[in-house]
Amino acid sequence: MGNKTYYITTPIYYPSDNLHIGHAYTTVAADTMARFKRMKGYDVWFLTGSDEHGQKIERKAKEAGKEPLEYVDKIVANFKHLWKALHISNDDFIRTTEERHKKVVQAIFKKIYDQGDIYKSEYEGWYCTPCETFWLERQLKEGNCPDCGRPVELLKEESYFFRMSKYADRLLQHIEENPDFIQPETRRNEMISFIKQGLEDLCVSRTTFKWGIPVPIDQKHVIYVWFDALTNYISALGYGEDNSKFDKYWPADLHLVGKDIVRFHTIIWPAILMAAGIELPKKVFGHGWLLLEGGKMSKSKGNVVDPLVLIEKYGVDAVRYFLLREMPYGEDGYYSEDALIERINTDLANDFGNLVSRTTAMIEKFAEGVIPSPGQEEPVDRELIELAEQTPREVERQLERFDLSNALGAIWKLVNRTNKYIDETAPWALARDPAKRSRLNTVLYNLAEALRVVTVLCTPFMPTLPDKVWQQLGLQEFKDIHTWDSTMRWGGVPGGTKIQRGPAIFPRIETKEKGGEAGEAPSGKEEKRQQEKQKEFISIEEFSRLDLRIAEVLEAENVPKTDKLLKLKVKVGEEERTVVAGIAQYYRPEELIGKKVVVVANLQPAKIRGITSEGMILAAVGDEQLGVLTVEKDLPSGAKVR
Numbered sequence: 166m167g168n169k170t171y172y173i174t175t176p177i178y179y180p181s182d183n184l185h186i187g188h189a190y191t192t193v194a195a196d197t198m199a200r201f202k203r204m205k206g207y208d209v210w211f212l213t214g215s216d217e218h219g220q221k222i223e224r225k226a227k228e229a230g231k232e233p234l235e236y237v238d239k240i241v242a243n244f245k246h247l248w249k250a251l252h253i254s255n256d257d258f259i260r261t262t263e264e265r266h267k268k269v270v271q272a273i274f275k276k277i278y279d280q281g282d283i284y285k286s287e288y289e290g291w292y293c294t295p296c297e298t299f300w301l302e303r304q305l306k307e308g309n310c311p312d313c314g315r316p317v318e319l320l321k322e323e324s325y326f327f328r329m330s331k332y333a334d335r336l337l338q339h340i341e342e343n344p345d346f347i348q349p350e351t352r353r354n355e356m357i358s359f360i361k362q363g364l365e366d367l368c369v370s371r372t373t374f375k376w377g378i379p380v381p382i383d384q385k386h387v388i389y390v391w392f393d394a395l396t397n398y399i400s401a402l403g404y405g406e407d408n409s410k411f412d413k414y415w416p417a418d419l420h421l422v423g424k425d426i427v428r429f430h431t432i433i434w435p436a437i438l439m440a441a442g443i444e445l446p447k448k449v450f451g452h453g454w455l456l457l458e459g460g461k462m463s464k465s466k467g468n469v470v471d472p473l474v475l476i477e478k479y480g481v482d483a484v485r486y487f488l489l490r491e492m493p494y495g496e497d498g499y500y501s502e503d504a505l506i507e508r509i510n511t512d513l514a515n516d517f518g519n520l521v522s523r524t525t526a527m528i529e530k531f532a533e534g535v536i537p538s539p540g541q542e543e544p545v546d547r548e549l550i551e552l553a554e555q556t557p558r559e560v561e562r563q564l565e566r567f568d569l570s571n572a573l574g575a576i577w578k579l580v581n582r583t584n585k586y587i588d589e590t591a592p593w594a595l596a597r598d599p600a601k602r603s604r605l606n607t608v609l610y611n612l613a614e615a616l617r618v619v620t621v622l623c624t625p626f627m628p629t630l631p632d633k634v635w636q637q638l639g640l641q642e643f644k645d646i647h648t649w650d651s652t653m654r655w656g657g658v659p660g661g662t663k664i665q666r667g668p669a670i671f672p673r674i675e676t677k678e679k680g681g682e683a684g685e686a687p688s689g690k691e692e693k694r695q696q697e698k699q700k701e702f703i704s705i706e707e708f709s710r711l712d713l714r715i716a717e718v719l720e721a722e723n724v725p726k727t728d729k730l731l732k733l734k735v736k737v738g739e740e741e742r743t744v745v746a747g748i749a750q751y752y753r754p755e756e757l758i759g760k761k762v763v764v765v766a767n768l769q770p771a772k773i774r775g776i777t778s779e780g781m782i783l784a785a786v787g788d789e790q791l792g793v794l795t796v797e798k799d800l801p802s803g804a805k806v807r
């Protein structure tokens with residue numbers, strides 16, 4: 166029985182400039198999907214490549230004083246280097262200057278020409294060279310390219326035309342009958358309305374420059390670069406030559422593209438395929454753009470961010486995590502180095518990294534460095550186990566709809582639940598009581614197992630992460646519990662495994678301290694330090710303005726749609742008040758009822774999530790814990806704290 170196959174492609178990139186972090190998104194996203202499908206047992210074919218012909222490249226080469234091929238060779242080598250650094254697991258890399266590609270493009274052109282769907286005429290109209298796109302007068306935006314806003318050129322030249330208009334009705338029908346063909350929904354709607362405005366025949370050859378694949382029946386012409394480029398998806402499979410790969414993998418399961426090129430992939434490409442009598446791809450997904458705070462990334466603005474520099478500085482897994490987490494489903498996302506550091510410090514160093522270090526530290530300290538076998542299960546364990554069992558399904562559901570950000574969100578819900586489980590079960594307290602040995606064993610086992618599940622689920626997103634975790638947990642050799650399916654069954658980690666603590670998996674990134682900007686004169690720094698110091702003291706009068714009171718918690722409940730907030734009803738003397746406190750990750754509501762806590766009673770009331778909070782609960786905050794302030798003796802509610 167043959168395996169299920171999965172064919173996924175990225176666009177082929179123009180080697181006109183080096184690639185920036187925005188380009189890297191498409192490839193990292195496709196790679197994550199390819200890795201996920203491989204883990205699910207699919208026979209995956211993952212294709213990327215370079216789109217090397219056209220007027221734009223010819224001009225760039227000329228500017229650089231080079232032959233086009235010489236010019237692109239170097240850039241394509243850089244692409245390949247970048248994909249390696251990003252751990253992209255592509256099965257093939259197609260260059261449109263390769264013979265295997267040119268042959269197929271010419272054969273398809275000839276086939277469509279022979280059946281009368283390509284004819285010779287004259288093109289008179291506009292052209293955007295950076296986008297390599299023909300435009301009608303009515304489509305221009307203030308005289309410029311409607312896609313990129315740059316100036317267009319007026320062309321008048323003999324050209325071959327593809328009868329695209331002939332396929333408009335069939336195409337519309339296909340899109341309407343196959344809701345999955347274009348995703349997300351918004352892009353689908355855009356394409357439907359574009360087609361409904363009427364499709365013109367498409368100019369598919371040029372004569373005013375040379376850098377392209379010659380039209381097979383007329384050597385004066387070169388084939389339009391998009392006709393050439395789109396065909397890569399089947400030329401790379403050897404279409405019409407040796408069809409074995411084509412028969413196995415076509416139609417593609419997913420063409421992943423940026424939103425700017427959805428139109429080429431869902432209108433021009435399917436029309437060419439229909440004319441050539443080839444099945445259409447199953448799905449085209451148009452993702453959003455990664456933008457900079459100030460707008461688009463572009464070489465001309467000099468604001469391109471080099472992914473190699475970021476990988477060098479922060480590591481490949483962190484860069485991949487950021488890209489995949491930060492791009493919301495189908496929409497634009499924003500890049501800034503601060504946002505990247507924030508993700509690293511919060512999600513990776515704090516949430517994930519601490520889970521690894523706390524778990525291994527406790528196994529070392531309380532169980533002689535050996536993952537114990539679990540004992541009796543308690544309700545708090547069940548809650549964790551149930552979430553761990555649901556998470557793989559939820560991650561799969563999100564991945565199937567290509568919502569990579571929410572797939573990571575689902576994994577992080579489990580990471581955070583596991584961190585909370587540590588606080589709830591307090592293993593350090595269990596370790597002090599020999600009678601609680603079995604309970605302690607269960608807790609430590611569950612932590613190791615939850616960490617295993619999380620790590621397996623992270624594998625497609627962060628390919629170098631698992632080895633580091635397996636090493637620390639001593640699980641390198643247990644390959645059968647590294648598989649996707651093994652996450653569906655709780656209890657994979659073998660009890661008795663010796664762990665080996667290691668360095669922090671995601672070290673925190675130290676940011677510049679406030680007031681310590683480089684280049685500042687030492688005297689200025691000193692002055693600032695003194696001022697800061699002054700600020701550290703308050704007078705007794707200032708302190709006495711605070712009205713701190715003992716309050717008894719009468720009721721507590723979670724605030725809906727947040728995982729941080731609790732709504733408490735407290736009694737301060739005779740008065741009852743509502744207080745919203747950000748402690749839900751550390752306390753279950755029922756744990757607080759009856760507790761006598763300390764509140765700031767004269768704090769200006771504030772509305773939080775629609776609830777008026779009349780005071781603030783005081784709590785001590787550590788790196789990994791939070792504890793509300795209580796008093797040692799049983800004092801009545803309303804008692805003043807001084």
Ligand code: MSP
Nearest residue numbers: 176177178179187188216394395422423424454455
């Ligand atoms: N050569 C064409 C594709 C031909 S496919 C048959 C092309 N190349 S490109 O190099 O300009 O872009 C490649 C991919 O990178 C596109 O999917 C594009 O949307 C994507 N991105 C370019 N800049 C981007 C961001 N700032 N953010 C996210 N993706 C971006 O188009």
